[in-house]
Amino acid sequence: MVKINGEHVNAAGQSVSQYLASTACNPIRIVIELNGEILPREKYDTTVLADGDQLEIISFMGGG
Amino acid sequence: MNNDKLIIxxxxxxxxxxxxSGKYSLKLIEAAVKDAGAEIITLAVRRANTQEKENILDYIPKGVTLLPNTSGARTAEEAVRIARLARALGCGDFVKIEIMRDSKYLLPDNQETIRATEILAKEGFVVMPYMYPDLNAARDLVNAGAATIMPLASPIGSNKGLATRDFIQILIDEIDLPIIVDAGIGKPSQACEAMEMGAAAIMANTALATAGDLPMMSSAFRQAIEAGRKAYLAGLGRVLTRGASASDPLTGFLRD
Structure with a gap:
């Protein structure tokens, strides 16, 4: 299981790009943090999620 | 006046x-840009709703500078993490530091804010710290590399106006950076007063978001801010400590 935005998701074995394609996210509107490190966009295709990974998908919201 | 620019x-x-942008609505952003003339809009950084395609960035007109804030941060480290994520979203180097340990009054933690400012300024961010108006803390923020200082007028969202007036005046008089009054400004007259005092700019959300007629209130804020700025540049007339001073001629009376 991969912990994505605080929830356990059965996404191990998928690349970050593949996982994102299963969501409604527009990849240019988000930033990804994998296990506490920012993941550059060019690595979305080649980074494969593994059991125990923690993924944060972050975007701008109204605030301030 | 046309050459009167705010440089950050x-x-x-x-x-x-x-x-x-607060609890944003398209209407608020539209009114703030069109009717209040806003060129800078703050945003928060949060977990994305992965079921939602819509994004606030789709509603912000081009040419507007985005000012991500670090709201939600309780320590300098959390603020630094949020600022780096914001920059990775690819919308520039501006960041408004907001660090709060207190969730009842939402007061900023000046000490943690100074630490975060120092780290982020070294990383090339344009750092705009939200702070409780304290001269010593403001001086530390200057030394830490802040681009502006953003003291609160009264508690966030309260619309109570310039409760910290005298302390903001001290910052304006003593600090050689733009002082942007943030939080608590509830009506145009308060924005105007802060500008007359020499504030460089006003930040507001709730005053517009909770107004009866959003576009009309946005335009009222624009006029108040412009009027206050003009008055400051013109130099206010003096105030007598006592007595009166005639403004009419003291000769040629119709008697004797």
Whole structure:
């Protein structure tokens, strides 16, 4: 299981790009943090999620 | 007046109104940009809703400078993490530091804010710290590399106006950076007063978001901020400590 935005998701074995394609996210509107490190966009295709990974998908919201 | 620019971190702005997008609605952003003339809009950084395609960035007109904030941060480290994520979203180097340990009054933690400012300024961010108006803390923020200082007028969202007036005046008089009054400004007259005092800009959200007629209130804020700025540049007339001073001629009376 991969912990994505605080929830356990059965996404191990998928690349970050593949996982994102299963969501409604527009990849240019988000930033990804994998296990506490920012993941550059060019690595979305080649980074494969593994059991125990923690993924944060972050975007701008109204605030301030 | 046309050459009167607000310069923050080397960027020039003509408007002295900053919109806090807050509980944003398209209507608020539209009114703030069109009717209040906002050129800077703050945003929060949060977990994305992965079921939602819509994004606030789709509603912000081009040419508006985005000012991500670090709201939600309780320590300098958390603020630094949020600032780096914001920059990775690819919308520039501006960041408004907001660090709060207190969730009842939402007061900023000046000490943690100074630490975060130092780290982020070294990383090349244009750092705009939100702070409780304290001269010593403001001086530390200057030394830490802040681009502006953003003291609160009264508690966030309260619309109570310039409760910290005298302390903001001290910052304006003593600190050689733009002082942007943030939080608590509830009506145009308060924005105007802060500008007359020499504030460089006003940031507001709730005052517009909770107003009866959003576009009309946005335009009222624009006029108040412009009027206050003009009055400051013109130099206010003096105030007598006592007595009166005639403004009519003291000769040629119709008697004797």
């Amino acid at each position: 971190g080397g960027h020039e702005f003509h408007s002295r109104f900053i919109l806090g």
